Amino acid sequence: MVRVLISVPKRVKRGEAFDVKLLISHPMESGQRRDDMGQAIPRDIINSFVCTFDGDEVLRADLFPAIAANPFLSFAVVVQESGTLAMTFTDDHGAVQTETASVTVE
Amino acid sequence: MSRLPSWCPWPFLQGGPASLVLAGLLALTVAPASAADKRSGYQDASPETQAMQDDDAANPGFLWVQQGETLWSGRVGNANRSCADCHGAAPATMRGVAARYPMFDARLGRPITLPQRIQQCRVERQGAAPLASESDALLGLAAYVGLQSRGMPVQVAIDGPAQPSFEAGKALFTTRQGQFNLSCAQCHDGLAGQRLAGSVIPQGQPNGYPEYRLEWQGMGSLERRIRNCLVGVRAEPFAADAPELADLELYLGWRANGLRVETPAVRP
Amino acid sequence: MLRRRFLVLAGSGLLVPLAPIRPVNATPAQVAALIAELVGDAQIRDERVKLDLPVMVENGNSVGMTVTVDAPVADLRSIDVFAEGNPLPHVVRVRFGPHAGAPRFATRIRLATSQTVIAVAKLADGSCWRDSVDLLVTLAACID
Numbered sequence: 248m249v250r251v252l253i254s255v256p257k258r259v260k261r262g263e264a265f266d267v268k269l270l271i272s273h274p275m276e277s278g279q280r281r282d283d284m285g286q287a288i289p290r291d292i293i294n295s296f297v298c299t300f301d302g303d304e305v306l307r308a309d310l311f312p313a314i315a316a317n318p319f320l321s322f323a324v325v326v327q328e329s330g331t332l333a334m335t336f337t338d339d340h341g342a343v344q345t346e347t348a349s350v351t352v353e
Numbered sequence: 354m355s356r357l358p359s360w361c362p363w364p365f366l367q368g369g370p371a372s373l374v375l376a377g378l379l380a381l382t383v384a385p386a387s388a389a390d391k392r393s394g395y396q397d398a399s400p401e402t403q404a405m406q407d408d409d410a411a412n413p414g415f416l417w418v419q420q421g422e423t424l425w426s427g428r429v430g431n432a433n434r435s436c437a438d439c440h441g442a443a444p445a446t447m448r449g450v451a452a453r454y455p456m457f458d459a460r461l462g463r464p465i466t467l468p469q470r471i472q473q474c475r476v477e478r479q480g481a482a483p484l485a486s487e488s489d490a491l492l493g494l495a496a497y498v499g500l501q502s503r504g505m506p507v508q509v510a511i512d513g514p515a516q517p518s519f520e521a522g523k524a525l526f527t528t529r530q531g532q533f534n535l536s537c538a539q540c541h542d543g544l545a546g547q548r549l550a551g552s553v554i555p556q557g558q559p560n561g562y563p564e565y566r567l568e569w570q571g572m573g574s575l576e577r578r579i580r581n582c583l584v585g586v587r588a589e590p591f592a593a594d595a596p597e598l599a600d601l602e603l604y605l606g607w608r609a610n611g612l613r614v615e616t617p618a619v620r621p
Numbered sequence: 622m623l624r625r626r627f628l629v630l631a632g633s634g635l636l637v638p639l640a641p642i643r644p645v646n647a648t649p650a651q652v653a654a655l656i657a658e659l660v661g662d663a664q665i666r667d668e669r670v671k672l673d674l675p676v677m678v679e680n681g682n683s684v685g686m687t688v689t690v691d692a693p694v695a696d697l698r699s700i701d702v703f704a705e706g707n708p709l710p711h712v713v714r715v716r717f718g719p720h721a722g723a724p725r726f727a728t729r730i731r732l733a734t735s736q737t738v739i740a741v742a743k744l745a746d747g748s749c750w751r752d753s754v755d756l757l758v759t760l761a762a763c764i765d
């Protein structure tokens with residue numbers, strides 16, 4: 248389990264884009280580093296991110312080791328009615344985690 | 354001046370330039386920054402790093418704050434007691450508390466840092482095992498408590514029984530240490546504002562801890578930062594529970610009095 | 622040159638005193654080949670994409686980046702970012718769906734050295750557009 252902070256405006260306007268910001272607690276170990284004993288530290292990153300709104304895609308991202316530790320992602324979303332944003336992450340071990348945030352159209 | 358060893362962590366000090374830099378340091382007359390000249394490390398950070406700190410939704414330190422907030426109300430230990438069971442809602446009861454740390458603990462007869470106070474509470478009041486040093490949980494609790502003082506001036510007291518510890522901390526700050534034979538004061542009083550390679554030398558003010566450092570790719574305590582500095586000058590770092598460390602942190606806290614608490618700060 | 626390279630690696634945390642490693646970085650030619658593969662037969666032009674990155678990077682461990690495309694978001698298929706001087710040059714690939722609200726994506730990236738970063742946008746009509754930034758990576762002086 249990674250810790251996730253999702254920032255969504257409290258209320259949004261129908262058909263008007265709003266910004267979503269995400270922080271994910273993850274070392275994003277690049278596989279390019281060695282420990283103090285000279286051993287290579289194995290790669291361990293979140294490699295996939297998908298954001299959907301009530302099942303329809305907002306965007307999806309393939310993340311590579313050049314994404315900074317504790318990843319920050321930000322993008323714009325547009326909706327016509329209230330619903331749920333779902334953010335799904337997959338890591339190198341195949342673990343999948345989904346976090347949700349509700350969106351209220353005023 | 355001989356060449357510095359090849360494993361020197363500051364490679365630009367190797368060879369010729371080292372002699373010049375170190376000769377300059379040796380010649381310096383060191384004077385502490387006056388109150389008006391106090392600068393938070395924030396002011397020396399790039400606009401991008403400042404922006405990362407300013408936006409709570411983009412500041413990675415809030416991942417730890419979030420964890421600390423959860424832990425605050427979690428019951429643990431033989432007492433099955435949470436922080437909240439005694440202290441209530443942190444935004445009300447912890448307001449201004451972190452700004453006064455380190456503080457002198459009369460029972461222990463020495464200064465105690467905020468993470469040490471959290472550990473003390475854990476062991477003595479909650480009957481739980483202490484958290485690992487620099488663990489996400491301990492940093493998270495310290496960040497959550499620290500956040501409640503954000504924007505308030507640092508107010509570390511050094512009078513009365515704290516005076517000897519303060520003097521000891523001050524002596525440590527101004528004592529040359531390690532193979533480089535450098536004191537904290539030589540860089541952070543004497544050379545603050547100048548550049549070490551591409552980076553501005555900050556005053557070393559502790560008003561944002563625990564803080565998120567891009568260099569660490571994570572959160573860390575003032576103790577970790579001091580350890581980095583000591584290793585940097587090739588000195589033996591203090592043990593985690595060494596009284597010297599609390600003395601030095603007390604001096605640093607006093608030195609920062611008046612600066613605003615920025616926890617969780619973001620620094621390069 | 623070697624000294625700068627060493628400094629940059631040190632600053633990016635890729636180097637520890639006891640176990641120095643110098644990863645083999647990508648080359649501009651490798652990145653050009655990756656981009657050629659991405660755009661296929663389409664022509665690629667230096668327009669309509671804005672890659673925002675600081676020209677002076679304080680710490681290569683975490684560099685804020687925003688890519689904005691001058692096109693209706695409904696027409697935007699993907700954004701790819703490549704870092705010519707990283708050991709692994711492909712940084713991110715983003716594909717946009719029906720609920721995307723703007724042709725824009727922001728994140729924080731790692732940069733192993735001073736280098737050129739390139740963003741490529743692909744539109745629904747198959748056209749490809751790009752922008753690039755040459756940047757200098759300095760470092761923090763102390764290593765953990």
